[in-house]
Amino acid sequence: MGLRDILDSVYAGELTPEEAQARLAGYATTDAGRFDAARESRRGIPEAIFAPGKTVEEVAALAETALDTTGRAIVTRIESEEAAALEGLDGDTTYHERARCLVVHEPGFEPPEISATVGIVTGGTADRLPAGEAAVIASEIGASVTRIEDVGVANLSRVVDQLSRLRELDVLVVAAGREGALPTVVAGLVSAPVIGLPVSSGYGHGGNGEAALMGMLQSCTTLSVVNIDAGFVAGTQAGLIASAIADARP
Amino acid sequence: MGLRDILDSVYAGELTPEEAQARLAGYATTDAGRFDAARESRRGIPEAIFAPGKTVEEVAALAETALDTTGRAIVTRIESEEAAALEGLDGDTTYHERARCLVVHEPGFEPPEISATVGIVTGGTADRLPAGEAAVIASEIGASVTRIEDVGVANLSRVVDQLSRLRELDVLVVAAGREGALPTVVAGLVSAPVIGLPVSSGYGHGGNGEAALMGMLQSCTTLSVVNIDAGFVAGTQAGLIASAIADARP
Amino acid sequence: MGLRDILDSVYAGELTPEEAQARLAGYATTDAGRFDAARESRRGIPEAIFAPGKTVEEVAALAETALDTTGRAIVTRIESEEAAALEGLDGDTTYHERARCLVVHEPGFEPPEISATVGIVTGGTADRLPAGEAAVIASEIGASVTRIEDVGVANLSRVVDQLSRLRELDVLVVAAGREGALPTVVAGLVSAPVIGLPVSSGYGHGGNGEAALMGMLQSCTTLSVVNIDAGFVAGTQAGLIASAIADARP
Amino acid sequence: MGLRDILDSVYAGELTPEEAQARLAGYATTDAGRFDAARESRRGIPEAIFAPGKTVEEVAALAETALDTTGRAIVTRIESEEAAALEGLDGDTTYHERARCLVVHEPGFEPPEISATVGIVTGGTADRLPAGEAAVIASEIGASVTRIEDVGVANLSRVVDQLSRLRELDVLVVAAGREGALPTVVAGLVSAPVIGLPVSSGYGHGGNGEAALMGMLQSCTTLSVVNIDAGFVAGTQAGLIASAIADARP
Amino acid sequence: MGLRDILDSVYAGELTPEEAQARLAGYATTDAGRFDAARESRRGIPEAIFAPGKTVEEVAALAETALDTTGRAIVTRIESEEAAALEGLDGDTTYHERARCLVVHEPGFEPPEISATVGIVTGGTADRLPAGEAAVIASEIGASVTRIEDVGVANLSRVVDQLSRLRELDVLVVAAGREGALPTVVAGLVSAPVIGLPVSSGYGHGGNGEAALMGMLQSCTTLSVVNIDAGFVAGTQAGLIASAIADARP
Amino acid sequence: MGLRDILDSVYAGELTPEEAQARLAGYATTDAGRFDAARESRRGIPEAIFAPGKTVEEVAALAETALDTTGRAIVTRIESEEAAALEGLDGDTTYHERARCLVVHEPGFEPPEISATVGIVTGGTADRLPAGEAAVIASEIGASVTRIEDVGVANLSRVVDQLSRLRELDVLVVAAGREGALPTVVAGLVSAPVIGLPVSSGYGHGGNGEAALMGMLQSCTTLSVVNIDAGFVAGTQAGLIASAIADARP
Amino acid sequence: MGLRDILDSVYAGELTPEEAQARLAGYATTDAGRFDAARESRRGIPEAIFAPGKTVEEVAALAETALDTTGRAIVTRIESEEAAALEGLDGDTTYHERARCLVVHEPGFEPPEISATVGIVTGGTADRLPAGEAAVIASEIGASVTRIEDVGVANLSRVVDQLSRLRELDVLVVAAGREGALPTVVAGLVSAPVIGLPVSSGYGHGGNGEAALMGMLQSCTTLSVVNIDAGFVAGTQAGLIASAIADARP
Amino acid sequence: MGLRDILDSVYAGELTPEEAQARLAGYATTDAGRFDAARESRRGIPEAIFAPGKTVEEVAALAETALDTTGRAIVTRIESEEAAALEGLDGDTTYHERARCLVVHEPGFEPPEISATVGIVTGGTADRLPAGEAAVIASEIGASVTRIEDVGVANLSRVVDQLSRLRELDVLVVAAGREGALPTVVAGLVSAPVIGLPVSSGYGHGGNGEAALMGMLQSCTTLSVVNIDAGFVAGTQAGLIASAIADARP
Secondary structure, three states: OOHHHHHHHHHOOOOOHHHHHHHHHOOEEEOOEEEOOOHHHHHOOOOOEEOOOOOHHHHHHHHHHHHHHHOEEEEEOOOHHHHHOOOOOOOEEEEEHHHOEEEEEOOOOOOOOOOOEEEEEEOOHHHHHHHHHHHHHHHHHOOEEEEEOOOOOOOOHHHHOOHHHHHOOOEEEEEEOOOOOHHHHHHOOOOOOEEEEEOOOOOOOOOOOHHHHHHHHOOOOOOEEOOOOOHHHHHHHHHHHHHHHHHHOO | OOHHHHHHHHHOOOOOHHHHHHHHHOOEEEOOEEEOOOHHHHHOOOOOEEOOOOOHHHHHHHHHHHHHHHOEEEEEOOOHHHHHOOOOOOOEEEEEHHHOEEEEEOOOOOOOOOOOEEEEEEOOHHHHHHHHHHHHHHHHHOOEEEEEOOOOOOOOHHHHOOHHHHOOOOEEEEEEOOOOOHHHHHHOOOOOOEEEEEOOOOOOOOOOOHHHHHHHHOOOOOOEEOOOOOHHHHHHHHHHHHHHHHHHOO | OOHHHHHHHHHOOOOOHHHHHHHHHOOEEEOOEEEOOOHHHHHOOOOOEEOOOOOHHHHHHHHHHHHHHHOEEEEEOOOHHHHHOOOOOOOEEEEEHHHOEEEEEOOOOOOOOOOOEEEEEEOOHHHHHHHHHHHHHHHHHOOEEEEEOOOOOOOOHHHHOOHHHHOOOOEEEEEEOOOOOHHHHHHOOOOOOEEEEEOOOOOOOOOOOHHHHHHHHOOOOOOEEOOOOOHHHHHHHHHHHHHHHHHHOO | OOHHHHHHHHHOOOOOHHHHHHHHHOOEEEOOEEEOOOHHHHHOOOOOEEOOOOOHHHHHHHHHHHHHHHOEEEEEOOOHHHHHOOOOOOOEEEEEHHHOEEEEEOOOOOOOOOOOEEEEEEOOHHHHHHHHHHHHHHHHHOOEEEEEOOOOOOOOHHHHOOHHHHHOOOEEEEEEOOOOOHHHHHHOOOOOOEEEEEOOOOOOOOOOOHHHHHHHHOOOOOOEEOOOOOHHHHHHHHHHHHHHHHHHOO | OOHHHHHHHHHOOOOOHHHHHHHHHOOEEEOOEEEOOOHHHHHOOOOOEEOOOOOHHHHHHHHHHHHHHHOEEEEEOOOHHHHHOOOOOOOEEEEEHHHOEEEEEOOOOOOOOOOOEEEEEEOOHHHHHHHHHHHHHHHHHOOEEEEEOOOOOOOOHHHHOOHHHHHOOOEEEEEEOOOOOHHHHHHOOOOOOEEEEEOOOOOOOOOOOHHHHHHHHOOOOOOEEOOOOOHHHHHHHHHHHHHHHHHHOO | OOHHHHHHHHHOOOOOHHHHHHHHHOOEEEOOEEEOOOHHHHHOOOOOEEOOOOOHHHHHHHHHHHHHHHOEEEEEOOOHHHHHOOOOOOOEEEEEHHHOEEEEEOOOOOOOOOOOEEEEEEOOHHHHHHHHHHHHHHHHHOOEEEEEOOOOOOOOHHHHOOHHHHHOOOEEEEEEOOOOOHHHHHHOOOOOOEEEEEOOOOOOOOOOOHHHHHHHHOOOOOOEEOOOOOHHHHHHHHHHHHHHHHHHOO | OOHHHHHHHHHOOOOOHHHHHHHHHOOEEEOOEEEOOOHHHHHOOOOOEEOOOOOHHHHHHHHHHHHHHHOEEEEEOOOHHHHHOOOOOOOEEEEEHHHOEEEEEOOOOOOOOOOOEEEEEEOOHHHHHHHHHHHHHHHHHOOEEEEEOOOOOOOOHHHHOOHHHHHOOOEEEEEEOOOOOHHHHHHOOOOOOEEEEEOOOOOOOOOOOHHHHHHHHOOOOOOEEOOOOOHHHHHHHHHHHHHHHHHHOO | OOHHHHHHHHHOOOOOHHHHHHHHHOOEEEOOEEEOOOHHHHHOOOOOEEOOOOOHHHHHHHHHHHHHHHOEEEEEOOOHHHHHOOOOOOOEEEEEHHHOEEEEEOOOOOOOOOOOEEEEEEOOHHHHHHHHHHHHHHHHHOOEEEEEOOOOOOOOHHHHOOHHHHHOOOEEEEEEOOOOOHHHHHHOOOOOOEEEEEOOOOOOOOOOOHHHHHHHHOOOOOOEEOOOOOHHHHHHHHHHHHHHHHHHOO
16 A cells, blocks of 8 residues: 555545554654564564663663563573573563573463474584574564574585485575685575575684675675674564465465 | 485485486586586576676577577676677577676477566666666566666655555565665565665765665665675575465465 | 644645645656656755766756756766767756766756855865866855865965955865865864865875775864765755755845 | 955054964963864864863863863763763763763853754664764754654654654754665755764674765765764754854844 | 495495495584584594684583594684683693693594694794694694794894705795785795795784785785684695695605 | 805805805896796796786797796786787797786797696686686696686585595695685595685675685685685695695605 | 064064065966975975876976976876877976876976985886886986886895995885885885885785785884875985985085 | 895905804894894884783893893883883883883983984874874984974964974974874975874774875875884884984084
8 A cells, every 4th residue: 555545545534644644654652762663563573672782771671662562572682691680571581592682472472483494504603693693583483493503614514414404494594604605505505595694703804704795795606695693684584585485375 | 305315215226326416416517618507496596697708609609508408598797789699599589688688598498487576676777787687587587577666765755655566576676776775765664575786886985886785784674685786696586585485375 | 744744634635645745755757767856846956967877868868857847957977078969958058068067958947046155165176077066066056156276285375375265155165185185174264064075086095085085084173075076965965055044044 | 364464464564463373373272282262263163072082180171271261161972980070170060971972161151042953863772872962062052953863764654754843954963873874865855954974883794884974975865974973073064054054044 | 536436336335325424424413513523534634623702611522522533632722721721631731822722632642743844934923823823733733843933024134044944844834914024035035835824913004914914915926825813724734735745755 | 055054155165156146146137127037946936927017029028038048938917919929939839828828938948747736626617717827837837737627616516526536636726706615615625735716706795806815715624825816826836835745756 | 484473574574475475375376277386495396297187288288387487397197199299398308208207397497416315126117117207206306316126025135136235325215016025125124214115016905006005004114105106205205305315414 | 235245255255154144134143032133233223122912021021132232122002000010120211101112221321312303293182192102212213302292284373383393303203193184284384304194093984093094195295104103113214314314414
């Protein structure tokens, strides 16, 4: 329903101005700011709270708003001590240590479930935090998540041995640091869409993930890419694709 | 079917060595090089010939190999004069001028058709070549392609007016140069996955598409991104997602 | 008038849907694309046609659309030979050679005049093209434009001698290449707002205007800056400020 | 009055050498350095003390000099503990926590008031410090400051809903991090001059404000830009423009 | 023995699937991850544990796995306090302070010895850590290692005086920071292969080893290069070359 | 023989000053400049003439000097037309078109032969020129050169099928553009030293070989690297290693 | 004589306003722009005309102005054909081909002579143009110029053999491209001040002189540096130092 | 005396091998490394100890070696606490707080004195540390040092008022951060050689001294430059020039 249609409907009295506003706006102004509570319904992905640079009190306030408006709060890049300080939130709280994510479900919250699978693949242990973040988010979107870890290209057999598992998944997030070759190798072996997730490992020239990002953008096969360490973006993009597939399933 | 399974099957006599090799390899060695003829069956996307840096004769030889092994040849980034020099190829030849792509279908070639839609959105006229390349490829993969052009954010109404069309599509490629804000704005308005395609317009600091790429990677919404001007990659990635959706449809 | 107000007015029958659309949209869809014809009324600055990368035919078509919808066509970065090829346009045509701009006024077009002055200052001859572009645009917006040229800081007396002229102007665009120090020196001497316009002169490290841009961004005085060689942006921003001042004049 | 005029006047005995020196120089040499006390009269903007890299004692000494020579001291980028250590200064002291600015007015100081409005717009909470700094400075220059916060482009309705407020302001500072698209979107909607203020949020490629700066420099609409996190520069430039407008008002 | 040969052998019953897998894979899946235990036999270089970003417990677990599977554990970039915490490992433990490497040999471990020499050359004291790392690794591979230190090019005599020693070695790693000229000077004087090892000393433009890396890549003589501070890579590459030479010796 | 030894020998009358000079200097001053004619004896690698930026006459003069002093002239990066203009040189002339190298052997020149093999591996056709240059140089040094082409990682089977050939070689140069993953994959499969040769293919971010160089420097396996397109350096370094191995052979 | 002194003198009638202006300003405004004719007397270095980006007519006009006001015209970076077109200038014309400089002396012009020597040292033939430019300028300033060419560090003997010549000079300009190590090596051997002149040779990472510039800035000995290819700046700076030395000579 | 001359003299028995070695080498090998004790006699500048990255013990040991071999120790970039820990050194110790330099003179050490002046100029307080380092070094070389501080270009009168003092000096080091325009302005006003010293102040794009360095390299007047914050290099280069001038004085 485009702008003109909405305006026509308002003119025709079929839509009140309030409804028109809500349909176009989709956010609730609260004391904690203009929280994009409707993001989930509008985009199919939950809003998350990015912890760095915020005090524990600010995170707690935002988490409460999230719980109130959506029944769920997801906090990313939060260390375990800070997560512990949030235990008083009213709901079922899980701290994913290897993803540095805190997830709170209000009592009675029904997490979504979608009939599609997301694979999260890593080259080595240095990739676990961004990959973990992607896995938590994809899981909260409702996808069935499969983790395939430690299959870096320095020893090709590791990834080749996982070929049948890789080929069963609907969409893949492949995380890699250093030279970032793993998503290219994986994407050459499967027919599902692959999202490259560059990781800020490595030192010297091209360190901090720049070589991995560049390599994935230059890949000689088909990949799309997110920013360095952007596990949340990789997980939500994989979730959107999985949702589209699940919606198409009969 | 993993490496071990294949080896077990060969050992058990259930698979001949030739079949095992074909299953693992998927390419045919020809005089024109090791052409990845099986890429389409392995990945669901056709192989293309990147024209820059090749002579007309080399392009012609590779196109013939492509026709022989897959029934179709796709040449990207080819200027009209060079395309004209390839008219002798045996098949139904189309030169897409605004995409700089040449497509040849062998007589009797049945182009694939998949029941999913891909939207190709541009901010302005400078985006048309990479966007056109993406459209041609997505179309050759069989998707139904919708073009929405000239909706740059300098005047928001242009994109808002296309909202209902944008929301009907299964997957979107959004091309933009300069500051590259359009994919962010579009992705904030739809629930389908959006692939950002940065375009090498712009001059000065951040010109040649670097600002657009950076902006899309830093987007405050969910996007995945391909390299600057990488219309082929955007089109194939959109095609893979569309194929996954189409395959899921009953 | 905000979104809600417009919706209220439509609901109240005070505004037709067409009027609401026009008020929000402000562009006309023509064959030549979605030309932002209303940019001048919406923003107070005329739309211009950026010639590089377009054929003469394309520029001509866009210029005709501009003439039809706004009574004026402004083409930037157009070489003299190409400008000559556009002589058939119906109107009063001026080619500004040292600005590489072509301006066409329809017969009867009344150029705006605003009671405010814009100064365009350059360090040396290498700055003349971007500075010229800024001057042409500010002039088309209706400002009274003063040029002060060749006052680079290698010999401070040149700029000090222009002090009284500099201090009489309402807003200043100061163009400089190489190390880009001139806007800093000028801004330390006047009370009018100064817009730094870095120019792509210079070679070696920091060449192509990067040193000038960096230096202006790092200026130890107050400046705002536009991109390298972005004479059009500098001229329109100066024009917007001049217009605001002129509007305030009794 | 240019150099030659001053020299003529001195020669004619109409100006003493001391007066000529003061007219050309405009600073007072104190023990604390050559404090540019006359900056306000010369440029219309107050001098400020940049706290980072200075000890509390150094900041205190400079603040006293500022109070003595101009009746006001403005300290930027000062943390609350350090600000607390400056409470002994003789005057009316305000610490703006969300701007990290300390402002002291001598007893009897009459803050300027100008009849023009400055809007300070932010995309999200990460932008508050630089935006706050800009707001404090514009306010000290005497402008009437309006804050519009949390209207990032991930949900367009937030900014569209503020349209009427945005259109009432004389000059706008628009702060944004990540991809920095907000100033472009705002500038496409208003006719007042817009100053883009890139903010050092974001991580990975283009993080620390580089993507935002690049995007604003490449903007497809008319903006001028200041350096990353340069709230003081944005605020003073907005103040200079507001002053020019106010001076023009009858 | 290629893929097809292995498959033929399996088919012919000459190779069991397990043997085929081991031949192709060469890694053992343990609880601590997919440890590339066979790296040494496959590549002739031992696997090492990169300590940064890992807890002492994680390093200890990986070191134990290394001891169990290969009889040796090598930990790089480990500070002395952390190394002290690993003293309980079962074996002969050496902490190389100036290389920040910990080496543990299981009781009865027979370190390899190869009949080839590796020279490790440094320009100054700032180069000692990466050079030390290279020396430890080359030594563990079994090469005879000669250290030549403090021969930076600011005083040419220092390096010229070492000429006869330099010319006796089979392969050289030359470490240098700042402008990184030493490997070029050395490589102009010897006939053995030289590997440049850029070091992250230096400050300002080109600091952190970027100038040294660039200079070695641009060398007007023949060098190959590793990344900044990549002592492990330089040492293993030198070890591989020394091994090839030693293997060729009768 | 070090500086002191030479000085001692001169003092003892065992060496004339002329001989001492020659031993230390190793170059002959000719009209064409200080030609490093002794480079081959000093370093084991022939001097080459880099054609870009030189006129045909200058190249011819240098080639004649090379023939006179060493019996051989090698010209790199020379186009076929320019090579044709050099046909009058006295000797056996070969133009390697796919390497853009011209090699001239004086009548009676005995090319060296060393008992070691160098492998030159490429990912695709875009790598052929730098790889060809490396092959010509390694061949002129006397190594037995094996070419393995077109085994890019987009289809892993291509490289896996060449495993037995790859494992037979003494030293490998692996050329790759785009994301540059091939040397990493190859080095994970063989025990010979591998030299990565990044190639300036690719476009957009990380184009012109920067991504390939970064990726090779960041490789998670052991590689040393040369600059982008530096086929001559890769070939000579491989030749030096091959020579060292050959010299060790009984 | 400071500003205050001049003002005092004017007030006292000891200086006319015209003289005061000339003393402070030192430039003559002509039709060709504000030519800094007095640069030579003010700074001891002649003004030069930078040819790139100017038409032959513009260069000729500026050269005539230079001849008229200073008796000499120096044009830099001018190709031989363009220089030939300037033969009609009234004076003694010399085109320095290997420096791309044109020098014209008016009939009767007495070139300055200073009793100090400037050495111009190069690593190889690629350095000749910037080094030649430096030599022409230092010579026009009146210094006695010594050229030492082709002493690159790939063969150290070349530079060591020139040691006694190098040590006799008052100031040295050392030009080098690629890794730019020569100025560091030379500066370690002499006590005269050394100016590093990086040259835009080299390709790949750090090409176009960036590695040479970085290396010289990072030099482990004492150097000052000019921009890439800035032969004019190196030559004038050497000339200023030589002049200061010559002035000090009795 | 060149290599050949030395060799001739040795052959003729006029020089012992030991003397020849000393003449060519000029360093003493001590336990603390190859200390370049003869740097002062060879180059006229004292060796200094760069403290960062060294322990207090290491600095103390090197300082003692310096005292023993040259009668003086100079330690740069040392904080006051560490300097205090070095008080036990045998000699006259001075800690220059605003330069972070420690200087120790052995009892009886006669500091050099040269009859030439070095000016050290700064733009603001942020420049004091690198400028102070330059001043201490120039002073230790024996030059008469004049400090001119706080004359940044935001208020031109500050520098113009110092003109007569600036014009009396033999050589100038001009330190500036942010946009780095001060050296350009000063060099346009004096005839002595000017060395630009960029300072790592400033934030955002071009921060950490990069804009200042670029601006000085691009200067439209004649400057030579040292690296960011390289006060030691600026001071020694100024000292070398001052020494050359002093030596020339009768």
